[in-house]
Amino acid sequence: MPELPEVETVRRGLAPFMEGRRIRELTLNRADLRFPLPEKFKTRVEGRKVEQLSRRAKYLVINLEDDLSLIAHLGMSGSFRIEEPDKALQPGAFHHERSKDQAHDHVVLRIGRDAEPDALIIYNDPRRFGFMDLIETSAIDTYPAFKALGPEPTGNRLSAQYLAERFKTKKGPIKSVLLDQTVISGLGNIYVCEALYRAHIRPTRAAMSVVTPTGKPSRQLEDLTRAIRDVIAEAIEAGGSSLRDHIQTDGSLGYFQHRFRVYDREDKPCLTEGCDGIVHRITQSGRSTFYCPVCQK
DNA sequence: ATCATGACCTGTTAGC
DNA sequence: TGCTAACAGGTCATGA
Numbered sequence: 001m002p003e004l005p006e007v008e009t010v011r012r013g014l015a016p017f018m019e020g021r022r023i024r025e026l027t028l029n030r031a032d033l034r035f036p037l038p039e040k041f042k043t044r045v046e047g048r049k050v051e052q053l054s055r056r057a058k059y060l061v062i063n064l065e066d067d068l069s070l071i072a073h074l075g076m077s078g079s080f081r082i083e084e085p086d087k088a089l090q091p092g093a094f095h096h097e098r099s100k101d102q103a104h105d106h107v108v109l110r111i112g113r114d115a116e117p118d119a120l121i122i123y124n125d126p127r128r129f130g131f132m133d134l135i136e137t138s139a140i141d142t143y144p145a146f147k148a149l150g151p152e153p154t155g156n157r158l159s160a161q162y163l164a165e166r167f168k169t170k171k172g173p174i175k176s177v178l179l180d181q182t183v184i185s186g187l188g189n190i191y192v193c194e195a196l197y198r199a200h201i202r203p204t205r206a207a208m209s210v211v212t213p214t215g216k217p218s219r220q221l222e223d224l225t226r227a228i229r230d231v232i233a234e235a236i237e238a239g240g241s242s243l244r245d246h247i248q249t250d251g252s253l254g255y256f257q258h259r260f261r262v263y264d265r266e267d268k269p270c271l272t273e274g275c276d277g278i279v280h281r282i283t284q285s286g287r288s289t290f291y292c293p294v295c296q297k
Numbered sequence: 298a299t300c301a302t303g304a305c306c307t308g309t310t311a312g313c
Numbered sequence: 314t315g316c317t318a319a320c321a322g323g324t325c326a327t328g329a
Contacts, residue, residue, distance in 0.1 A: 076323055127306045188322055
């Protein structure tokens with residue numbers, strides 16, 4: 001599931017339970033996720049205090065003391081949940097029955113501060129497309145997955161002019177180009193569909209077709225740039241609201257309710273004002289694309 | 298270089 | 314009800 005807004009929601013949800021706490025114990029329930037876990041993962045992490053939780057694109061970055069950062073990617077199906085000790089049980093006892101698929105609880109951090117009871121931070125990932133890694137915080141910009149990342153959708157580095165520069169040589173469909181994390185980072189299948197829908201751009205169009213012959217952004221590309229910003233900012237906001245409502249009930253993070261205007265609405269009416277189109281689903285590069293053939297041109 | 302495809306995994310759901 | 318096939322929010326390696 002997780003695109004940028006979901007990962008940001010996870011970050012915000014975990015931060016109050018992790019920042020300033022010490023990782024007292026790391027339990028590893030298997031030797032690898034998508035990739036093997038790093039050398040001496042357990043011993044390098046145990047005993048360190050969490051300074052800060054940050055995020056780059058779809059990567060969660062847990063800054064630890066002494067120049068170490070734990071990087072976590074949720075892949076398609078990863079999530080975190082928080083379990084606090086149940087005050088009704090014996091001190092130190094945890095509720096462990098809620099999750100349907102504990103079989104996929106791959107990494108468990110026991111974390112605490114002073115005399116407060118410890119909490120458990122549990123990483124669950126059925127499909128195991130996610131991974132974790134360790135890197136020195138001072139070397140984070142050299143991390144291979146980060147080096148090539150394009151700008152964040154809500155950051156200052158993103159502009160219509162920048163996208164025009166990147167698009168002008170790309171003959172492939174604009175949808176695929178927006179999924180390329182080296183062009184812009186953090187977008188995934190859902191939010192690309194949503195952004196193109198808002199900007200009324202057909203996903204099959206060549207990326208270069210929204211750039212003028214002189215290399216300037218077209219009006220549509222300016223609309224798209226705004227749409228990307230807006231759709232991501234709104235989704236982060238929706239994630240924040242769901243956090244407030246949801247976290248206390250089951251402690252799970254990484255999934256939240258969000259209304260999509262075009263994604264997963266095949267054969268349903270287009271929601272654009274005054275448009276009587278029907279949403280189509282096609283496949284591009286092996287992924288589903290949803291769009292309205294009437295108002296996306 | 299650019300682009301599309303298949304591979305990695307397991308779970309859920311639509312259709313018969 | 315049970316079986317099968319298609320599909321799922323992400324990368325990464327490969328080959329045309």
